[in-house]
Amino acid sequence: HYLFQSQSVNFTPHETKWIPCSARFVSCGITPSSKGILKVFELASGELKTTLDCPAILPQGIKCATFGASRVEERHVATGDYSGGLCV
DSSP, X not given: OOXXXXXXXXXXXXXXXXXXXXXXXXXXXEOTTSOEEEEEEEEETTEEXXXXXXXXXXXXXXXXXXXXXXXXXXXXXEEEETTSOEEO
């Protein structure tokens, strides 16, 4: 049995990653004003809900993201932006 959900967003997503050991995922990208944005979504009772919305958190759009820079238990996301910057 598979569950498919879709969600409209007001930004261009460039990376979407499952948050380790959870029913949540993070989507990050660039807003129309070229700022970095990050949103966390959660699957709960078959519904997709936004649990965290961080608009314009970086001055540049976010191009990539990974949870590989931290231990699984910590679940820290590292992001790379369009200017070549890295944020852990």
